Amino acid sequence: MKKDFFPTQLDFGPFQIYLARHFGFCYGVENAIEIAFRTIEENPGKRIFLLSEMIHNPQVNADLQSHGVQFLQDNHGKTLIAFEELKAEDIVLIPAFGTTLEIEKKLNALGIQTEKFNTTCPFVEKVWNRSEAIAKENYTVVIHGKPTHEETRATFSHAAFNAPSVVVKDMSEAIDLSRFILGERSPELFYEEFKEQYSKDFDPKKDLQRIGVVNQTTMLASDTQAIADFLKQTMIKKFGDGNVGEHFADTRDTLCYATNDNQTAVIEMLNIDADLAIVVGGYNSSNTSHLVELCEEKLPTYFINNEENIISNKEIRNYDLHSKQERLTTNFLPGKFPLKILLTSGASCPDALVEGVIRKLESFYPVTKTHRQILKEFGEK
Ligand code: SF4
Numbered sequence: 001m002k003k004d005f006f007p008t009q010l011d012f013g014p015f016q017i018y019l020a021r022h023f024g025f026c027y028g029v030e031n032a033i034e035i036a037f038r039t040i041e042e043n044p045g046k047r048i049f050l051l052s053e054m055i056h057n058p059q060v061n062a063d064l065q066s067h068g069v070q071f072l073q074d075n076h077g078k079t080l081i082a083f084e085e086l087k088a089e090d091i092v093l094i095p096a097f098g099t100t101l102e103i104e105k106k107l108n109a110l111g112i113q114t115e116k117f118n119t120t121c122p123f124v125e126k127v128w129n130r131s132e133a134i135a136k137e138n139y140t141v142v143i144h145g146k147p148t149h150e151e152t153r154a155t156f157s158h159a160a161f162n163a164p165s166v167v168v169k170d171m172s173e174a175i176d177l178s179r180f181i182l183g184e185r186s187p188e189l190f191y192e193e194f195k196e197q198y199s200k201d202f203d204p205k206k207d208l209q210r211i212g213v214v215n216q217t218t219m220l221a222s223d224t225q226a227i228a229d230f231l232k233q234t235m236i237k238k239f240g241d242g243n244v245g246e247h248f249a250d251t252r253d254t255l256c257y258a259t260n261d262n263q264t265a266v267i268e269m270l271n272i273d274a275d276l277a278i279v280v281g282g283y284n285s286s287n288t289s290h291l292v293e294l295c296e297e298k299l300p301t302y303f304i305n306n307e308e309n310i311i312s313n314k315e316i317r318n319y320d321l322h323s324k325q326e327r328l329t330t331n332f333l334p335g336k337f338p339l340k341i342l343l344t345s346g347a348s349c350p351d352a353l354v355e356g357v358i359r360k361l362e363s364f365y366p367v368t369k370t371h372r373q374i375l376k377e378f379g380e381k
Pocket of ligand 1 (some may be wrong): 026027028029096097121122123124216217227256257259287346
């Protein structure tokens with residue numbers, strides 16, 4: 001049931017898994033992977049490149065590489081293979097997050113077709129359309145996103161083509177921006193504080209009179225809402241309540257359905273009085289890290305790539321979002337019966353990895369039911 005966000009309980013006896021009602025692959029990722037493998041199949045002998053990671057999942061990217069696909073850039077935009085080495089007959093796949101107009105232009109100038117091999121997710125394009133609509137009404141586009149994330153760079157490039165644009169990473173940057181809006185800070189300081197986050201010729205005196213907010217599709221819904229509300233209040237403070245629409249475009253958030261559903265399912269799952277949470281996904285995946293943030297607020301949370309990170313029933317290698325490093329945690333499974341574990345995964349994580357985690361946990365306990373038996377109860381043949 002689409003609107004039922006209650007987690008699914010898998011009862012193994014000594015431990016119970018509460019599986020988020022919505023988790024894992026989204027439409028955009030499935031679509032991108034399908035196009036990528038179809039392209040490989042239909043173009044034997046051709047050189048196939050990916051602009052950068054197809055999606056933020058190491059297994060999927062390794063799988064593509066094992067089929068001969070090469071990456072042009074790493075996911076920070078660093079060149080791995082120079083564009084000059086490309087030939088017109090090469091195929092370059094645009095990833096699900098889309099790309100900048102500048103890169104598209106560069107590829108087209110080399111004679112490479114970008115339309116046919118473009119896997120940009122329609123939900124990302126929806127954000128570009130939304131920002132274009134705001135731009136047409138002469139609003140400056142404020143993008144809530146991670147400034148170096150491929151999707152935000154692509155959205156920024158499309159927005160900046162149509163209107164002055166600026167990226168804000170979080171509430172603290174939104175507060176900074178509000179000080180420039182209210183004239184509390186000298187406009188000259190804007191260029192230092194928002195370095196590499198504003199469009200060419202941005203003029204903080206002129207371009208912060210009318211604004212609208214869009215976001216990277218995988219941000220935390222509550223953060224985007226709080227930032228939009230805060231900036232709206234800033235406009236009311238500056239221009240008064242009467243004509244706020246003149247200064248603040250009322251855009252609903254531009255999170256995609258998958259981000260929304262996965263986050264709502266985690267929020268619902270957190271109502272369970274559980275002992276720990278495991279979140280599976282790529283460490284550089286934005287939507288996955290937001291699921292981790294939600295869980296971390298409530299209970300011990302382990303962010304892992306796959307089941308291999310679960311070394312034994314005593315040790316788990318997991319990613320610390322704050323230090324941005326892997327760490328080893330011991331005694332992560334409390335000796336409590338039944339142990340309650342929350343489990344979910346990000347939009348770029350194949351379901352097989354979640355199943356691998358379940359199987360690994362199962363191997364540690366004298367279960368009363370195997371995962372096969374449990375799956376049968378859910379109707380799997
Ligand atoms: S997370 Fe959303 S926007 Fe991103 S690829 Fe998936 S469906 Fe598209």
